[in-house]
Amino acid sequence: MIIKLSNVISCSSEHPSYPVSNLLKHHSNSSWRCAKPGEMLSTVIFQLAEPSCIIGLDIGNYRSCVVIVTASTSAEPDNWIPIVNHQFMTHEEAVNNKFRDQVQIFSKKDLNPETLKIKFDRVKVTCMQSANLKELFGLSFIEFKTEVVVDLGLDVFGRFKLKQPEDNANKTSLSDFKEKYLKMTNAKKTDYKSELLTKIKETGMNNFSKRQEENKEPTKRPLLEKLEAGKAEEVFGPKKNSANLTSVSNSQNKDVKDTSKLNDKPVMRTPFGDIVPAPSPKANKKDIEQENSRHSTNSRKRSLSPEESSSKGNVNKKKENCPQCQNEEDKVCKNCGRLPEPKLMPRPERAAKKKTIESQKPKKLFSKLFEDITFSLSGYVNPQRDEIRRKALQMGAKYIADPNTTNKKCTHLICAFKNTPKHQQLKGHSKIVSHTFIEDCFNEKTRFSWRRYALESKDRAEPESEEEILGSSSPPRSSDVFEEDTDSNSSY
Numbered sequence: 001m002i003i004k005l006s007n008v009i010s011c012s013s014e015h016p017s018y019p020v021s022n023l024l025k026h027h028s029n030s031s032w033r034c035a036k037p038g039e040m041l042s043t044v045i046f047q048l049a050e051p052s053c054i055i056g057l058d059i060g061n062y063r064s065c066v067v068i069v070t071a072s073t074s075a076e077p078d079n080w081i082p083i084v085n086h087q088f089m090t091h092e093e094a095v096n097n098k099f100r101d102q103v104q105i106f107s108k109k110d111l112n113p114e115t116l117k118i119k120f121d122r123v124k125v126t127c128m129q130s131a132n133l134k135e136l137f138g139l140s141f142i143e144f145k146t147e148v149v150v151d152l153g154l155d156v157f158g159r160f161k162l163k164q165p166e167d168n169a170n171k172t173s174l175s176d177f178k179e180k181y182l183k184m185t186n187a188k189k190t191d192y193k194s195e196l197l198t199k200i201k202e203t204g205m206n207n208f209s210k211r212q213e214e215n216k217e218p219t220k221r222p223l224l225e226k227l228e229a230g231k232a233e234e235v236f237g238p239k240k241n242s243a244n245l246t247s248v249s250n251s252q253n254k255d256v257k258d259t260s261k262l263n264d265k266p267v268m269r270t271p272f273g274d275i276v277p278a279p280s281p282k283a284n285k286k287d288i289e290q291e292n293s294r295h296s297t298n299s300r301k302r303s304l305s306p307e308e309s310s311s312k313g314n315v316n317k318k319k320e321n322c323p324q325c326q327n328e329e330d331k332v333c334k335n336c337g338r339l340p341e342p343k344l345m346p347r348p349e350r351a352a353k354k355k356t357i358e359s360q361k362p363k364k365l366f367s368k369l370f371e372d373i374t375f376s377l378s379g380y381v382n383p384q385r386d387e388i389r390r391k392a393l394q395m396g397a398k399y400i401a402d403p404n405t406t407n408k409k410c411t412h413l414i415c416a417f418k419n420t421p422k423h424q425q426l427k428g429h430s431k432i433v434s435h436t437f438i439e440d441c442f443n444e445k446t447r448f449s450w451r452r453y454a455l456e457s458k459d460r461a462e463p464e465s466e467e468e469i470l471g472s473s474s475p476p477r478s479s480d481v482f483e484e485d486t487d488s489n490s491s492y
Contacts, residue, residue, distance in 0.1 A: 003144040004049040013042040033138035040130040051119040056145030057106040064127040071120035094131035370397035379416030
């Protein structure tokens with residue numbers, strides 16, 4: 001609901017063509033403006049038709065930068081409480097004549113929450129514009145809104161009659177008493193845990209005192225009773241003869257004498273604490289070792305009968321003195337039944353044998369050792385990078401500057417360390433080795449298995465899948481190979 005403005009109490013400045021009274025009428029073409037250009041501030045105080053709460057406000061601006069709305073009550077007419085403080089345009093916009101005559105609507109959320117429930121009698125509006133002193137400024141309109149409370153005095157809601165406050169006057173005392181009593185009881189809640197603990201302690205002490213007061217019967221001990229009654233035979237059994245006792249005592253004395261003799265000699269003990277007599281000092285170390293070896297062999301092997309041992313000795317003698325074994329080679333001897341001992345070959349024959357083994361390995365020209373290898377470099381910097389590349393190209397390999405996983409043209413990646421960009425790109429697609437692979441193959445003129453030089457420990461652990469290829473001398477390759485464009489400065 002719109003609050004009516006009864007009259008204008010005071011005005012600081014108004015133009016004769018655009019007076020303040022136009023705001024009371026709220027015509028579409030009317031407005032209030034200051035009297036002269038060059039003024040920076042002008043104020044208006046309105047009287048409301050009746051005291052009311054302001055819950056909404058609509059302001060139509062006319063070339064004002066800031067508009068401030070305050071209100072006061074009849075009790076304190078000079079105490080102005082702020083309701084709205086809004087900036088419609090900036091200082092720069094006013095200087096550059098970029099005026100925007102806006103309409104701003106303020107709801108409950110936009111107003112000061114402390115002033116919503118206060119009933120005001122007067123309203124003061126202040127307009128400011130200090131940027132452009134050639135222009136007149138003011139307001140085109142202003143409206144104040146309030147809530148409408150309709151009280152028809154009805155006490156009926158449909159078929160039901162509403163309760164009157166007089167009917168509940170007698171019951172207020174009882175309800176208040178109940179509320180107070182409930183609050184008191186809730187505040188003084190008993191602590192059940194502490195009560196239970198005290199009761200447990202009391203019952204425990206009472207039970208303990210009762211047990212002490214009771215006359216306990218002593219526990220029965222039947223064996224002691226029999227011994228006290230003189231029935232020792234029932235406890236320990238019948239006594240042995242005197243002859244047996246004397247023999248036992250003599251045997252014990254002998255054991256004591258033996259131990260005394262042992263104590264005179266140097267004593268050796270096992271890890272379990274058993275006494276072992278030490279060997280005599282005259283015995284040599286060699287004899288002791290021979291005896292130990294015999295004992296160990298006897299413990300491992302089954303003991304033979306005297307006939308078997310004699311037959312075995314005869315066979316050994318035959319083997320030693322057999323003339324046929326020494327003449328024949330790689331055949332079982334009919335006389336002694338064994339193969340002859342292998343004869344050592346002279347040194348020149350051994351060298352010839354080695355050459356035959358080496359001749360069995362596959363051979364290639366040195367310039368074609370790596371003819372099926374395409375490689376790329378990662379993690380190396382010149383001059384080491386160029387030297388590795390030169391050696392690999394000399395052995396017939398092909399260099400790829402920018403390898404790609406889609407076409408799988410790069411078979412080997414020569415990498416200085418792990419986790420380089422190329423290492424992460426080609427991991428699982430190419431064979432990743434260190435630079436020693438190329439250097440060793442170049443120096444030894446043989447193509448070794450790449451797994452010996454693999455950068456990953458998993459690849460090194462697997463068995464080798466390539467044979468060693470020997471490289472023979474070959475004419476040097478043309479120098480055009482080394483003039484190919486490469487990523488010489490990059491080391492990724």
